[in-house]
Structure formats: structure tokens, C-alpha cells
Amino acid sequence: MFRTRSGESGFSVVELLVVVAIILTIVAIAVPRMLQGRVKATEAAAISSMKAIQNAQQLYSQIYPDRGYAPTLAYLGISSSGACDSPTSACLIDPVLASGIKGGYIFEIKGDGNTPVAGYTLTATPDGSHSLGSSQCVFESDQAGVIKSRSVGPQSSGTLVSVAISQTGCGK
Incomplete structure (x- = not known):
């Protein structure tokens, strides 16, 4: 500080400009x-x-061996009436996860279409939902239990590009 005229x-x-520049840096x-x-x-x-x-799927296949794996997430969750312990509402995962949307990700199970369900994706x-700091990483798995990842991101043309699936993670 100094004295002005x-x-x-x-x-x-x-x-003041120096202080603002330091803060912005x-x-x-x-x-x-x-x-x-x-x-x-x-x-x-x-x-x-x-x-x-995946843990719920393994447990589901042991509890309901005649059905195999659960064909959708809803089968692993709780029913709207709150009932549990049935093949269509096994109550093995929390209701938020069973809804398919949790923590910025959309989860989906697709059964193989067989009866009993012998495999799933x-x-x-x-x-x-998060424009800043959004992940560009898609995770995939099946009944083998190995979680794989692939990066998805916009190219200069604005189209989405899938990068080869790797077991080491996205963007590496």
C-alpha cells in the first residue's frame, strides 16, 4: 500500500490486477x-x-436354479408392493440400483432369451446428467464376471466413437 497524491x-x-491474475491461475x-x-x-x-x-445374479441363479440368471434388473430388486422372495422381485439389490439409474450411470441387464437364462449382458x-466432469467410460460384463470398459466420445463430426474394449480401463 502506498499514499496517493x-x-x-x-x-x-x-x-489489484496482479492479485486477480494469481487467483485465476x-x-x-x-x-x-x-x-x-x-x-x-x-x-x-x-x-x-x-x-x-454380479453378486446378486450369482445368488439369484442359486436361489432360482430353474430360472437361471435374472433377465432384467427389476427381477433383482423389490416389487412395487414391497414383496420379496419371488423370482420377479428377489430383493437382492437396493431399489435405486434396481431402477437402473444410479450415480450418473444407467445400468441394464439383457438376458440371453433362453429358459432358464444361461447368460446375460x-x-x-x-x-x-453432469455436463462438466462427465465420464466417457462405458462398462460391460457378463456371467463370467469380468468387467470391461470402453471409451465413448464425440469426434469432430459430433458422432460417437467406440474405442476397443479393454480390461485396463478407459482412456488408458
Whole structure:
């Protein structure tokens, strides 16, 4: 701080601009890292939910061997009446996950169409609800239990491109 010609003390415009520049530099460094952390947390939660669904599928196939695996997520959840312990509402996963949307991801099970259901495909796709810090990672699995991932993102033309599925994660 220094004295101005009129005898009043205060900050000069240059000093204020330097402070603003420093603050903007700190924000420019911190925000991308924060968003990257949010994406990683969302992806980790999706993988955790997929593991819960896989465990529920294994248990379902043991409880209802004549039906095999559950053909949809709804079969693993609770019925609208709150009933449990039936093949169409086994109450093996929480109602939020059974609805198919949780933590920024859309979960879907597709049975193989056989009776009993001998195989299924489990997919977790980003729901796009978070415009900043959204994951571009789709997770897939089946009755073998291996969770695989693929990156999906816009190209310059605006179309979505699928990258080869790998077991190492997205964007690596």
C-alpha cells in the first residue's frame, strides 16, 4: 500500500490486477483436477454397482436354479408392493440400483432369451446428467464376471466413437 497524491491510502489498479491474475491461475489449475477426480469417483461407483449386480445374479441363479440368471434388473430388486422372495422381485439389490439409474450411470441387464437364462449382458452407460466432469467410460460384463470398459466420445463430426474394449480401463 502506498499514499496517493491526494493523501488517501489504497491499492493501485496494477496491484489489484496482479492479485486477480494469481487467483485465476490457481483456479485454472484446480478446477480440471477437481473435475477429473469427480469422474474417477463416478466410474469407481459404477464399477462397485456392477459388482453388486454380479453378486446378486450369482445368488439369484442359486436361489432360482430353474430360472437361471435374472433377465432384467427389476427381477433383482423389490416389487412395487414391497414383496420379496419371488423370482420377479428377489430383493437382492437396493431399489435405486434396481431402477437402473444410479450415480450418473444407467445400468441394464439383457438376458440371453433362453429358459432358464444361461447368460446375460450387464452394461453401465453414463447418463450425461453432469455436463462438466462427465465420464466417457462405458462398462460391460457378463456371467463370467469380468468387467470391461470402453471409451465413448464425440469426434469432430459430433458422432460417437467406440474405442476397443479393454480390461485396463478407459482412456488408458
